[in-house]
Amino acid sequence: MALRDDTGTCPRYPLRPDQPAIYDHPSYPPRVDYAALYHDDGTTPPPDHMVLHPLHISGPEEERVSLTFFADGYVVEEEGKFVADAQALTDDIVSPGGAMGHVSRLLNIYAVFVPSNTSGVGTYDQSLPGAAFGLYRPGPELRGVYVRHHKRARAACRYWREEVKEGGCDQAILLGNDPLYGGLGGEFTVITASALNGPLVLRHELGHSLIPVGEEYEGGFAYFGDNSDKMAHVDGLKWKSFLTLPEDVRVEDAKVPLQEYPWYNLTEGPYNITFQSSNPASKHVGPVGFHGSSEPPYPTALLRLSLSSIPQPGHINLTLNSRHIDLSAGFPKSWAGSKDRRWVEVPLEEGLPAGENVVDVRLTHEGTEEQEGEGGKMITSLEIMEYGGEGRFNNSLGFIGAFPTYSMDGRVTLRPTNEECLMRKVNHPTLKKSLLGKIERKAKDLIAKQTP
The missing domain is CATH 3.40.390.10 (Collagenase (Catalytic Domain))
Structure with missing residues (x-):
């Protein structure tokens, strides 16, 4: 990133060093x-x-x-x-x-x-x-x-x-x-x-x-404000008045074994990455599984990625452990043929197998032949979230609780909802309920300051 001012010079040190510029x-x-x-x-x-x-x-x-x-x-x-x-x-x-x-x-x-x-x-x-x-x-x-x-x-x-x-x-x-x-x-x-x-x-x-809110997506660092809190504050969250189950607050059980921002041009060749599932390959799991269950501790998962200059689902082939993943849900009719950046989510209903997993992304023959759009035929982000079974993760629509968010350096903070806020999911249309009132109060404060 190169910043220049009106005269073409680079910025000097911040005038307010206490605030990140x-x-x-x-x-x-x-x-x-x-x-x-x-x-x-x-x-x-x-x-x-x-x-x-x-x-x-x-x-x-x-x-x-x-x-x-x-x-x-x-x-x-x-x-x-x-x-x-x-x-x-x-x-x-x-x-x-x-x-x-x-x-x-x-x-x-x-x-x-x-x-x-x-x-x-x-x-x-x-x-x-x-x-x-x-x-x-x-x-x-x-x-x-x-x-x-x-x-x-x-x-x-x-x-x-x-x-x-x-x-x-x-x-x-x-x-x-x-x-x-x-x-x-x-x-x-x-x-x-x-x-x-x-x-x-x-x-x-x-x-x-x-309003003073930070990010909610995984792998960042700007976690602050009314939509973020520390793990140690789980019993006194900033949004405690909005909790669905205030008498039974817990940290929802979710893991993020894969979180990458490749910005990789697939015309240069395939992109692949190996990572470890959160499901243990352990004798303690064995035939009776986790806590006596026959299922692994994280039986379901979600694959999320973003792409640019990929106008058709048939132009790209993504495999997970050599199994083809259908990405057509990320290519709705309203986006048909677009080479703009797009956002794709695929539920992995069977979760991830224990141990090593491999994601491979490459252009198909049709994708290779397609004229490249601005920015190149990119895979720009890739992540997989795993969700705890046996009721350890509440994904109910409208549920407000304490969901973990994993930063780029491994720290964990909490957020109020899973995927129901545009501060986490860029293509979600609205803010979460706990932030809507703060927007209104901020607007009224601004009006009060300018009223004689």
């Missing part, structure tokens, strides 16, 4: 606090020729939280496209079942068109010439999208928040004119116009922006 994880968009990395004296002017388009207005500006989309990589002739892209994203989050649907009455959402000289988003650490805010990808991979002209973006938000009587801007959302996955969290929420992934990234990053 960069959270980077190989699976999801990074988060960057540009204000901590670069000094800003506030003299940078906002862009010229900005045009305001209201998208969702629920009340007076001083009594609402304003989310504002700003255009990057849209030329003058694409103003209509920008407004349509921003409106589609707005409709997704404020719909009754959307991530912000429960607080839509407290939100005003705007789109501000800022013309660029070139259409699209830059790659290989280079912004496109004349881009409004200089959005760029560090390489070709469908992952992070960074901001070159962050002082200008900050000035644009400040202009609509403080200098004019129309519009507003409590949270800037920089919308890049690119049809594929990518984004950034932190001071600015950066997303792309990907019809398939834009809403997913927006929901996730707004969750971070509006």
Whole structure:
């Protein structure tokens, strides 16, 4: 990852060393606090020729939280496209079942068109010439999208928040004119116009922006806030008032024997990895199994992976211990033929055998012949979760308890739900119940601060 400021120089040491300026994880968009990395004296002017388009207005500006989309990589002739892209994203989050649907009455959402000289988003650490805010990808991979002209973006938000009587801007959302996955969290929420992934990234990053919550996916390190707690706190969890069984709190029994972020281009050859199941090959299991049972201690599992530039399930062959795994569930009709990044989940109803297991992923003949999309024919992430049997793991819909999350260094923290939150599962549409009220309280706090 290469960060540059408006003059092309690298960041100096953070101005606020007590706060991490960069959270980077190989699976999801990074988060960057540009204000901590670069000094800003506030003299940078906002862009010229900005045009305001209201998208969702629920009340007076001083009594609402304003989310504002700003255009990057849209030329003058694409103003209509920008407004349509921003409106589609707005409709997704404020719909009754959307991530912000429960607080839509407290939100005003705007789109501000800022013309660029070139259409699209830059790659290989280079912004496109004349881009409004200089959005760029560090390489070709469908992952992070960074901001070159962050002082200008900050000035644009400040202009609509403080200098004019129309519009507003409590949270800037920089919308890049690119049809594929990518984004950034932190001071600015950066997303792309990907019809398939834009809403997913927006929901996730707004969750971070509006309330102090960390990640919930495996193999990370930014576990903090209202959706994370220590193992030692299992009897006094932050979300104890939401627990389904407050009188019988336990840590649900789940293991993660495989957790990798390869970002490997399959055109270079097959990808394979060997790992050990959590099911013991032990005489204590034998014919009567675990605790007298005939089944192994972890009888079921879930395979999760993400891919990019793989438009059809027949273009890839994944085997587990030489057995073909059907990935067609990750290729719904709405994503047919897309070379965007996609998310695949396959239940392993028979779990994993004890001992050594091998996953092998390779292109088929059809996959090899298919023209490569941006970023390459990648397997970007791969993980397997194993679930305890004999009632030791509660996967009931709506259940709130204490679920283990395994960090990249082996530490274990707890989260409230299994897979029912977009902070863990990027393609889940909503936040968990225990966080919804905190979003509303944060919105009301912001309104109170700006009300005379």
